[in-house]
Amino acid sequence: MSIPPEMTEALATDDGQCILAKERPGCLSLWSVVAWQVKLDEGIELVKNKMRAGRLEGRIDEVQLLGRLLSTRHKNVQLAGRGRLVIPEGFREFLGVEPGGDVNVVGAAVCIEIWNPQRWLVYLEEQMPQFRQLFDKLAG
Numbered sequence: 001m002s003i004p005p006e007m008t009e010a011l012a013t014d015d016g017q018c019i020l021a022k023e024r025p026g027c028l029s030l031w032s033v034v035a036w037q038v039k040l041d042e043g044i045e046l047v048k049n050k051m052r053a054g055r056l057e058g059r060i061d062e063v064q065l066l067g068r069l070l071s072t073r074h075k076n077v078q079l080a081g082r083g084r085l086v087i088p089e090g091f092r093e094f095l096g097v098e099p100g101g102d103v104n105v106v107g108a109a110v111c112i113e114i115w116n117p118q119r120w121l122v123y124l125e126e127q128m129p130q131f132r133q134l135f136d137k138l139a140g
Contacts, residue, residue, distance in 0.1 A: 001084070001085050001086075001087065001103060001105075001114070002082055002083050002084050002085070003030070003079065003083040003084075003085055003105055003112060004083060004105065005082070005083055007083075007105065007107055007112050008079055008083045008112070010032065011030060011031065011032045011079075011111075011112065012032075012079045013032075013033055015078070016078045016079040016080065017033050017076060017077075017078055017079075018030050018031060018032065018033060018076075018077055018078070018079055019031040019032075019033055019036040019037075019074050019075070019076060019077070020074065020075050020076075020077045020085075020087070020088070020091060021036070021073055021074040021075075022072075022073050022074070022091065022094050023113065024119075025094065025096065025119065026095060026096050026115060026116035026118070026119025026120070026123075027095070027113055027114070027115050027116070027119060027120075027123075028087070028091055028094065028095050028113070028114045029108065029111045029112065029113050029114070030077075030085070030111060030112040030113075030114065031074075031110075031111045032111075033076070035110065035111075036074065040070075040074075044070075047063070047066065051063070072090075075088055075091065087114070095114065095115075095116055096116045096119065097116050102117055103115060103116065103117065104116075104117050104120045106120070
């Protein structure tokens with residue numbers, strides 16, 4: 001697939017490296033390597049601090065689940081010339097799109113999202129009624 005150049009400029013390193021992450025069924029996100037690593041490191045550090053402080057006692061199953069999901073959630077990918085991206089197997093299945101199938105590419109302020117078109121419509125229908133309230137809250 002191709003991602004518009006104006007969307008990829010802020011994401012890719014000089015060698016085209018980005019992070020592809022599973023967000024929700026039918027949606028993948030593409031992140032800057034640096035932004036993703038900062039977000040990931042901060043979250044992991046918070047969990048480690050809670051573990052050290054004993055605040056996650058009796059919740060080992062949740063910590064293990066988090067570890068499993070983290071280990072399969074993201075992958076380094078490379079954008080080739082003209083913003084071309086090959087979506088790896090496993091990620092394509094999560095997206096629910098056949099090779100060569102249509103996708104929606106959406107700017108999401110901190111990343112780029114790649115959506116299964118049907119899932120995107122469902123998401124918009126669910127979220128659009130709250131748009132004005134969200135805009136006013138974040139802009140106010």
